[in-house]
Structures are given as structure tokens and as C-alpha cells.
Amino acid sequence: MTHIIHRNPRTPLATAVRGLGSYLIDHEGRRYYDGSGGAAVSCLGHGHPEVADAVIAQIRTLEYAHTSFFTSEPAEQLADTLVRRSPPGLAHVYFLSSGSEAVETALKLARQYHVERGEPGRWRSIARLQSYHGNTLGALAAGGHQGRRRLYQPLLADVTHVSACFPLHYRRPEESDDGYGDRLAHELDTAILEAGPETVSAFIAETVVGATAGAVCAVPGYFRKLREVCDRHGVVFILDEVMSGLGRTGSYHAFEQEGVVPDLLCLAKGLGGGYQPIAAVMAHDRIVDAIAGGSGAFQHGHTYIGHPVACAGALAVQNIIERDGLVQRSATLGRYLQDCLRERLGGHPHVNDIRGRGLFQAVELVQDREGNRVFDPGLQLHARIKRTALARGLLCYPGGGTVDGVRGDHVLLAPPYTTTQEELQSAVDILVASIGAAIAEVRDLQ
Ligand code: PLP
Numbered sequence: 001m002t003h004i005i006h007r008n009p010r011t012p013l014a015t016a017v018r019g020l021g022s023y024l025i026d027h028e029g030r031r032y033y034d035g036s037g038g039a040a041v042s043c044l045g046h047g048h049p050e051v052a053d054a055v056i057a058q059i060r061t062l063e064y065a066h067t068s069f070f071t072s073e074p075a076e077q078l079a080d081t082l083v084r085r086s087p088p089g090l091a092h093v094y095f096l097s098s099g100s101e102a103v104e105t106a107l108k109l110a111r112q113y114h115v116e117r118g119e120p121g122r123w124r125s126i127a128r129l130q131s132y133h134g135n136t137l138g139a140l141a142a143g144g145h146q147g148r149r150r151l152y153q154p155l156l157a158d159v160t161h162v163s164a165c166f167p168l169h170y171r172r173p174e175e176s177d178d179g180y181g182d183r184l185a186h187e188l189d190t191a192i193l194e195a196g197p198e199t200v201s202a203f204i205a206e207t208v209v210g211a212t213a214g215a216v217c218a219v220p221g222y223f224r225k226l227r228e229v230c231d232r233h234g235v236v237f238i239l240d241e242v243m244s245g246l247g248r249t250g251s252y253h254a255f256e257q258e259g260v261v262p263d264l265l266c267l268a269k270g271l272g273g274g275y276q277p278i279a280a281v282m283a284h285d286r287i288v289d290a291i292a293g294g295s296g297a298f299q300h301g302h303t304y305i306g307h308p309v310a311c312a313g314a315l316a317v318q319n320i321i322e323r324d325g326l327v328q329r330s331a332t333l334g335r336y337l338q339d340c341l342r343e344r345l346g347g348h349p350h351v352n353d354i355r356g357r358g359l360f361q362a363v364e365l366v367q368d369r370e371g372n373r374v375f376d377p378g379l380q381l382h383a384r385i386k387r388t389a390l391a392r393g394l395l396c397y398p399g400g401g402t403v404d405g406v407r408g409d410h411v412l413l414a415p416p417y418t419t420t421q422e423e424l425q426s427a428v429d430i431l432v433a434s435i436g437a438a439i440a441e442v443r444d445l446q
Contacts, residue, residue, distance in 0.1 A: 019046025022419045024395070032390065035427045036397035037414045040210060040243045040360065041269040043326070044317055045416035051275045051316045058312035067306045074311035081318050082282060085252050087261045092283040094298070095306040099242035099268035100134025102279040103204070106264040107138055108300055110202035110236035113287045116294030119234075122201040125157075126191055126235070128164040130406055132211040133204065133240055133266075142204055145212050160195060162187050164209060165218035168353050168364075169407050177219035185225035189232075197233040202264075207254035210243035214362030214399055214410035215355050223258040236287070238264040242279065243360075246270035247321055247417055250331030250358030257357065263287055276313035326417040334358035336421055337413065340428045350439055352408055359415055365400075365435065366408040374408045379445060382409035384438035385431075394430040411435075 007013060014026035022045050024032045034042055044051065058074060065072055079093040094109075096102050107125055114122035127133065129144040140149055141156040144164070149156060163170060163184055171180040192200050203226070209216040230237040239262040244254040248270055251257050255265070264287065268279035291298055304310070321327060338354060338361055345351045345363060352372070353364040365381060367373045375381045382398035389396050389411075400409030411431065415424065 021045045021047065022416050022423050030393065032393050032395050033415075033423060033427050033430070034395050035389075035413050035415050035431070036395050037269075037416055038274060038395075039269065039397055040248060040412070040414035041274040043247060043270040043330075043417050044273045044275075044320060045418045046274075048273075048275070048317075048320070050320060051273070051313055054316035055275060055309055055313045058309045062308050064308060066303075067301070072306065072308040072311065074308050074315050075306040078311045078315045078318065081315060081322075082267075082280065085318075085322070086265075086282060087256075089284050089286070090261060090265065090282050091285055092288045094281045094283065094300075095311060096268075096279040096281070096302065097277045097304050097307070097310070098134070099240075099266065099279050100136040100139040101302065102242060102266040102268055102281050103133045103139040103142060103240060104136055105281045105300060106204070106238045106240075106266050107142065107202060109264055109281065109283060109287060109291075109298060110238065112295075112298060113236060113290050114201055116290045119198065121198050122234075124160065124195055124200045126160045126162060126188065126195070126200060126203045128205050129161050130164040130166060130209060130213045130216075131206055131240075133206075134242070143212075160191050162191050164205070164213070164216070165222045166209075166213060166216055167219050168216075168355070171219070178221060181219050181222040181225045184222060185229050188226055189229045192229070192233045192235060197235070200233060200235050202236040202238050203230050204238040204240055206240045206242075206244065207258060208244040208249055208357060208360060210360075210412070211397075211399060213406045214364060214412045215357070215360050216362075217355065217357055218258070221259075223255070223260045227260045227262075236263045238262060238266065240266045242266050242268040243414075246318070247327040247330045248358055248360045248414065249356075250327065250334050252327050254357075271317070272310060272314045273317040275317060276307075276310040278307070278310040278314045321417065324418075330358040330417045333417070333419065333421070333424065334361065337361050337415075337424050337428070340425060341431075344428055344432050345435070348435070350435075356413075359417060359419075360412075361414075362410045362412045363431070363435070364408050364410045365439075372407070375442060376446075379442045380409075381438055381442055382411060384441055385409070385411050385434050388437045388441075389430055389434040392430045392434060394427055394434065396431060396434075 265282040272278040382400040386398040397412040
């Protein structure tokens with residue numbers, strides 16, 4: 001009997017008792033390869049002794065000091081590290097405890113920026129369909145994930161949603177990358193004009209879509225075109241790299257591969273790598289200068305912002321990523337993983353797409369490739385693959401359903417950057433077998 005209501009009580013869970021490298025170990029001694037890094041969190045794998053030492057040393061020295069009285073060395077050093085590894089201008093950091101808080105904070109920063117500049121009429125956010133930005137009310141309102149929104153719809157703020165860039169399903173047959181990007185830029189432009197540019201505060205997008213659609217990358221040039229539309233209308237351009245940032249896609253920031261720099265950047269999962277709950281918003285000079293030259297301070301705060309132990313853990317994680325060349329490793333191993341997936345699943349009759357960047361890869365499944373018919377969402381193929389893989393010792397992150405305009409089921413892989421080719425090979429073996437078993441199960445039910 002559990003008193004914890006994190007999960008559905010009808011779905012019993014094993015108890016995780018230990019983490020070691022790329023593996024988690026349960027109470028019965030079973031080992032699971034962490035092929036999804038939890039939810040793209042565990043970038044260094046588990047049980048890294050240097051991170052553990054850094055966290056313990058910080059707890060022994062200073063566990064907490066409220067940010068209205070003090071700053072702390074780990075918070076300052078972590079901010080310096082993030083800024084040093086970012087493009088010029090993206091020079092300010094606000095630390096939080098979760099990705100949802102980072103999204104809320106970015107939306108509020110954008111709003112205050114406009115007010116400080118004498119445009120108090122700007123409040124509206126524009127986000128994209130097939131997106132996920134978190135589960136707190138502001139972040140949930142921004143997200144386009146209908147399944148997660150539906151129950152709470154009456155509580156959600158009014159956010160305008162435009163199309164995401166999902167070339168596999170939504171680029172017209174005759175459309176080039178450029179033409180598709182132009183059409184989406186035009187859609188955003190129209191949405192801003194219809195809302196009234198003087199009311200629009202921010203546009204937010206995941207640089208690479210994670211939870212909703214599975215490692216969906218935009219077409220080349222898309223983000224530059226959208227940034228240009230935002231600039232033209234004075235709209236703050238926010239990128240959400242909670243899942244895709246800090247090496248996950250093979251560059252430190254995912255936006256480096258898009259030729260843009262955001263005004264505000266949301267980071268979380270790979271920041272603390274699961275060793276600490278920590279998130280951050282990075283802000284460009286132009287945002288912070290407007291506030292500094294106006295009222296002086298961002299009107300926001302939580303009890304645990306800039307928590308010294310969380311910052312010390314994250315600092316150790318970021319230092320190890322840099323010292324051990326793990327961003328490059330994510331890029332190289334990501335190509336290897338994609339090659340393995342293509343080799344084993346490329347010709348599979350139900351595999352519609354294999355996509356992603358770095359160690360952020362997804363496999364999309366459909367009932368019938370030619371007719372682009374999806375499996376009945378009620379059959380929950382993706383959840384079956386997760387269950388089957390789990391029983392075979394592989395953790396993977398499932399998603400799917402037609403209801404969000406996400407066609408088909410998918411499984412996301414986001415293993416630790418420290419993993420090996422051999423581990424990836426055997427993870428792909430298990431995934432191939434699990435997909436086969438889950439599809440056989442579904443066929444029996446049809
Ligand atoms: N933004 C993105 C892109 C995410 O993928 C997530 C979580 O999966 C969040 C925000 C919310 O982060 P958290 O679950 O830490 O609140």
C-alpha cells in the first residue's frame with residue numbers, strides 16, 4: 001500500500017534502490033539501461049562520484065541562505081559557467097527548481113520587460129501546437145498538449161497557439177523547406193497582427209520538440225524566420241530548452257544549430273542531470289537592461305531559487321560535461337544511435353520515421369506507412385512498448401495519439417552522454433524486440 005499519489009495506484013512500480021553509470025537497479029536486483037535518462041534528465045548517468053562529492057561538500061559548508069539576504073559561491077559560479085558557454089548578450093541567469101517554473105519565469109520576465117519600456121498593454125503569449133512547456137498553470141496554458149490540458153482547461157490563461165514546425169506530417173508535398181518555413185512565419189505574423197501587436201508579449205517554442213511529438217527538429221531557416229517576425233513586432237522570443245538543452249542535441253545549446261539567439265532561454269533537466277532539482281532562465285542584456293533602467297528589479301521569487309546545494313550539484317555536472325568533452329560525445333554517439341536505429345528499423349513496415357539530433361532520438365510508429373494510417377490511439381501502442389521494454393531491462397520514453405495533431409505513436413531515447421556504443425547497440429536490440437512484441441499484442445486486440 002503506497003501513500004504516494006505521484007502515479008496511478010493501479011500501476012504498481014518497482015522500487016529503484018541504486019543508480020550506477022547508465023543503469024538503474026531495483027529492489028529485486030534487476031538492472032535497467034536508462035535509455036531515456038528518465039525524461040532526458042540523467043545526462044551523466046547515475047552515481048557519478050564527483051557530483052556526489054560536490055553535493056555533500058556543499059551541504060556540509062552551507063546548505064541554504066535565502067536569496068533576499070545573500071548570494072552564494074556555487075550560484076555565482078554556475079551563472080558564470082552558463083554565461084561563458086553562451087553567445088554574447090545572453091549574460092544573465094535566474095535559477096529555479098523545475099522546468100515549469102523556468103517557463104513561468106520567462107513569461108513573467110517578458111511581461112515586466114514590456115511594462116518597464118512603457119508598453120503595459122502587452123500581456124499575450126503565443127505558443128505552438130504539439131508542444132509541452134510544463135504542468136503548472138502558466139506553463140500548461142502555454143503548452144499545446146491537449147491531453148494534459150483538457151481537465152484543467154477552465155483554469156488556463158488565454159494563449160494563442162500557432163502551428164509547430166513538423167515537416168514529416170505538415171509540410172505540403174510541393175513545399176520546400178524554405179516555403180514551409182515562410183508559411184509558418186506568415187502564420188505567426190498573422191496571429192500577431194490579429195491579436196494586435198501592441199498586446200503581444202512573448203512567443204515561446206521548444207527548439208527541438210520533446211515530450212509531445214518526439215525529437216522533432218524544425219526545417220533549416222525556420223527559427224531565423226520566426227525570430228525576424230518577433231523582432232518586427234517587438235515580441236520577446238523565448239526558447240524552451242528544458243529537455244533539449246545543455247548537450248542533449250549535440251551542441252551546448254540546441255539553438256546553436258538554428259542560427260538564432262533567444263531573448264530568454266529556459267533550461268532544466270540536463271542542468272542538474274538529476275543530481276539536484278534545478279532549472280534556469282537565461283536572459284539577454286536587452287531584457288535585463290530595460291528592467292534595471294526602470295523599476296530596478298524583476299518582481300518574482302521562490303523560496304528555493306539559487307539553492308546553494310542545487311547550484312553546487314549543477315556546477316559539478318556542467319564542469320564534467322565540459323572537461324570530458326561530453327557535448328561532442330553526445331553528437332557522435334547520437335549519429336551512431338541513429339545509424340543503429342535506421343539499420344535495424346529503417347525497413348520496418350510500421351516505422352514511419354527515425355529522427356532527432358545528438359542523444360535525443362525518436363522512432364515514430366504507424367499502422368500503415370503507405371496510407372499514413374496510425375494505430376488506434378486507444379490501443380496505446382507507445383505505452384505497451386514502454387512496458388515491454390521495461391520488462392526486458394530498457395527504459396524508454398513513450399508518447400503519441402492523434403488528438404494533439406501528433407500522428408502516430410513514438411518512443412524517445414535520451415541516454416546519458418557517458419553511455420557507450422555497446423550499451424546503445426544492446427538498447428536498440430531490446431527496443432526492436434519490444435516494438436515487435438507490442439505490435440503483436442496490438443494486432444491480437446484488433
Ligand atoms: N519544458 C519542456 C520542453 C519540457 O520537456 C518539460 C518537461 O518535460 C518542461 C518544460 C517542464 O519541466 P518540469 O517537469 O521540470 O517542470
